[in-house]
Amino acid sequence: MSGVKSIYSVNAVAQFAEITEAPLYYAVIHEFEFAVHMLRNAVWIVVTGRDKGKIIFRTAYAPDGLQLTHSEKKDGGIRLTLTADIGVFTIAVLFPEEGKPLLHYVVTFKAAQDCQVPYWPKDIVILPAEGMKEPEGEVYASQIGTRTGLVYAGVKAPAAGSFLYLQDLSSLSDYCELTKTSAGGTVSGEWPEFGFALPQTMAEKPLPGGRALVISDAWVSFSKYLPADQFDIAKQFLSHIGLIYLYLPKPAPEYQNYPDILSHTLHDIETCGKCWTVHDGYSYLNAYVGDFETPPEIMVQLAVLLPVLDYVRWSGEKVKFAELLRNNLVTFWNPELKTIVRWLPALQNKLDGSEDQKNPRVMDSWYLYHPLLNLSRMALDGDQEAATLFVESLEYAMKVARHFNYRWPVFYNMQTLEVIRGETAPGQGGEKDVAGIYAHVMLQAWELTKEQQYLDEARTAAATLRDMGFDMFYQANNTAFSAGAMLRLFKETRDDLYLNLAYLCIANLFKNVALWECKYGFGRHFPSFFALFPLNDGPYTAVYEEHEGFAAIHDFLKHAEGLELLPCIPLLLAEFIKYAVSRSVYYYPPMLPAEMISTETKTGHVDRKLWIALEDIHDGWEESGEVGQEVYGAGLAFGVLPRHCIRLKGQTFMIFIDYPVSGQRQEGNSLSFRVLGHQLLTCNMHVINTGNDSPPALKVSAGDKNIAADNDGKYVLNGDQQVMITW
Numbered sequence: 001m002s003g004v005k006s007i008y009s010v011n012a013v014a015q016f017a018e019i020t021e022a023p024l025y026y027a028v029i030h031e032f033e034f035a036v037h038m039l040r041n042a043v044w045i046v047v048t049g050r051d052k053g054k055i056i057f058r059t060a061y062a063p064d065g066l067q068l069t070h071s072e073k074k075d076g077g078i079r080l081t082l083t084a085d086i087g088v089f090t091i092a093v094l095f096p097e098e099g100k101p102l103l104h105y106v107v108t109f110k111a112a113q114d115c116q117v118p119y120w121p122k123d124i125v126i127l128p129a130e131g132m133k134e135p136e137g138e139v140y141a142s143q144i145g146t147r148t149g150l151v152y153a154g155v156k157a158p159a160a161g162s163f164l165y166l167q168d169l170s171s172l173s174d175y176c177e178l179t180k181t182s183a184g185g186t187v188s189g190e191w192p193e194f195g196f197a198l199p200q201t202m203a204e205k206p207l208p209g210g211r212a213l214v215i216s217d218a219w220v221s222f223s224k225y226l227p228a229d230q231f232d233i234a235k236q237f238l239s240h241i242g243l244i245y246l247y248l249p250k251p252a253p254e255y256q257n258y259p260d261i262l263s264h265t266l267h268d269i270e271t272c273g274k275c276w277t278v279h280d281g282y283s284y285l286n287a288y289v290g291d292f293e294t295p296p297e298i299m300v301q302l303a304v305l306l307p308v309l310d311y312v313r314w315s316g317e318k319v320k321f322a323e324l325l326r327n328n329l330v331t332f333w334n335p336e337l338k339t340i341v342r343w344l345p346a347l348q349n350k351l352d353g354s355e356d357q358k359n360p361r362v363m364d365s366w367y368l369y370h371p372l373l374n375l376s377r378m379a380l381d382g383d384q385e386a387a388t389l390f391v392e393s394l395e396y397a398m399k400v401a402r403h404f405n406y407r408w409p410v411f412y413n414m415q416t417l418e419v420i421r422g423e424t425a426p427g428q429g430g431e432k433d434v435a436g437i438y439a440h441v442m443l444q445a446w447e448l449t450k451e452q453q454y455l456d457e458a459r460t461a462a463a464t465l466r467d468m469g470f471d472m473f474y475q476a477n478n479t480a481f482s483a484g485a486m487l488r489l490f491k492e493t494r495d496d497l498y499l500n501l502a503y504l505c506i507a508n509l510f511k512n513v514a515l516w517e518c519k520y521g522f523g524r525h526f527p528s529f530f531a532l533f534p535l536n537d538g539p540y541t542a543v544y545e546e547h548e549g550f551a552a553i554h555d556f557l558k559h560a561e562g563l564e565l566l567p568c569i570p571l572l573l574a575e576f577i578k579y580a581v582s583r584s585v586y587y588y589p590p591m592l593p594a595e596m597i598s599t600e601t602k603t604g605h606v607d608r609k610l611w612i613a614l615e616d617i618h619d620g621w622e623e624s625g626e627v628g629q630e631v632y633g634a635g636l637a638f639g640v641l642p643r644h645c646i647r648l649k650g651q652t653f654m655i656f657i658d659y660p661v662s663g664q665r666q667e668g669n670s671l672s673f674r675v676l677g678h679q680l681l682t683c684n685m686h687v688i689n690t691g692n693d694s695p696p697a698l699k700v701s702a703g704d705k706n707i708a709a710d711n712d713g714k715y716v717l718n719g720d721q722q723v724m725i726t727w
Helices: 007-017 169-179 230-247 258-271 298-315 320-332 345-350 365-380 384-403 434-449 452-467 476-493 496-510 521-525 543-560 568-587 636-644
Strands: 025-029 032-038 042-048 054-061 067-074 077-084 087-094 102-111 124-127 136-142 149-157 161-167 187-190 193-196 212-223 276-279 282-285 362-364 411-413 419-421 653-657 661-666 670-675 682-689 699-702 705-707 715-718 721-726
Touching: 007 042, 007 054, 007 124, 032 077, 042 087, 042 102, 054 087, 054 102, 054 212, 102 230, 136 187, 136 230, 149 187, 149 193, 149 230, 161 193, 161 230, 169 212, 169 521, 212 230, 230 496, 230 568, 258 320, 258 636, 276 345, 282 298, 282 320, 298 320, 298 365, 298 543, 298 636, 320 345, 320 384, 362 365, 365 384, 365 434, 365 476, 384 434, 384 452, 434 452, 434 476, 452 476, 452 496, 476 496, 476 543, 496 568, 543 568, 543 636, 568 636, 568 682, 653 670, 699 715, 705 715, 715 721
Parallel strands: none
Antiparallel strands: 025 032, 032 042, 042 054, 054 124, 067 077, 077 087, 087 102, 102 212, 124 193, 136 149, 149 161, 161 212, 187 193, 276 282, 362 411, 411 419, 653 682, 661 670, 670 721, 682 715, 699 705, 699 721
């Protein structure tokens, strides 16, 4: 709680203390009062709770004062036009769903002349109640970098409740394009003054006069209940996001030809020598294209091998390099420590110590368990060599967990367990979500061996996640794996603690997505809606963490079938998958213009012709690919195609659906399956021709409703329904 207000907030409080005029608009919705007031230099939306506490939202703002020229009550809200010396404002105040306390307001500004915006005040202020010195509350989350432009807060006094404010930054793209500013970091602040502020303009890029631009497009969801604990904080966060998401404008996802993309990737991995290191008769994938200085890593081999094995099982085709990767895994065994290790022991002398982890004995905490998780999957699919490596590494894996009391540092010495770096940043703790991926590994061990000790270990590790709260997220894929592990523990034990922990993990994920489309600068060339960021403070999105998050969420939804979850969970998770399927192909350099790809990289180099993904996609004003071209992200297409494309026996066409589905069953010339997700939202189904002749005419139905294709041959299906296709 800051307690220090800006001069703009002090001025607003003073003006409201003197207010006598009736509001321009007034409504009561679900125990909340909504009023629109015009004061000397701003128009405010005032939201009053049950206990007369007030949250005020600044819309139009002009230092020299405003004059109302038009007012019209329309669509259950109000529309205003105001003039000032600086220009003309239009405001729309709307309530998208009758009876629900969901506020939407849009502000457009047309400057009278070219001008600078050196500062803009935050647009949310909490007013103290009469006779109360200061309001009390807490900001649970706010925008970091270019993630969703949100503030999520709880009001403790004078009223009780929570609200989530979401600025649709997509609408700010014209402003950002014309002023060459970023929408990153625009929604922030501290209690009791926070929210959105326009990015400051630069002298050489003023706000142009005579052009109407959206300068605010805000959605606010209110609850009269104050979260009681971290689990309530997470569940209310997800419910607020889910409600707003239903109404938030969303881009239309594009169909991507994954069979062709996979063919390109397969060719490039098999033929490009810059992707491989050969040593002592074994072939290893490099982490980055052209990176021959860094020794091979086991994580890299498995990160590509696992989705390739998914593809092999789905297609029935052989992939030549899959066996090369499978054969090299044993060379990462350390007989002294009795575990697999990160760096290839035979080449670890190449490590130069330039970073903490580039030392032979130093382990990044999550790097121990991630390869074990992938080995466990191979083991459960019947791979005996993988099972041996996995099971024989478990004793060391548990030794490390117990030594650190299930609270892992960032780096440690594998031999002595000395902590090399304890925290991600001072006071922030270590890799908090490692307890979740460790629990996942232990559950896999329990499923493989049926030994009770592994289930006990999973439960012990899971219990520590209670202490991590809304800041559990260290790395996206690990937090996503953690969610799945908690759900599996809930199904096994029916202990609500684990279901609440699953919600907590998912809330941490959604705190680190971008629910907006960057359409300025280079952002015009790649879709970014619903992008997932790899680290809690990472400045870019990354292909590998997004793809693994995608796979983990698929697994979560599979385990969630038949369970009664918060309705927002299947809704949001299925939508993330839909947009990931459409968006992820823009990590491939051939999909991007040359000018947005960095000519300098941290590791290796970028070959624009290769269908191997860039690691990093940045804000619209920054070049991408600065980290490198990520060979360990090459599993992308191999992971997507088996999960979203249904092969049909005896047919020369396939069915592609951008939502997750389950229960696929073909009987002769019919196919049935269940679309996951939520009935209120839709996904897209496409027919992929695999032969020379045109596919047959399809009859698609859901229940008693027939579904016709649109002009592009696309079928639109609602989530959470059974679908039947005949031909």
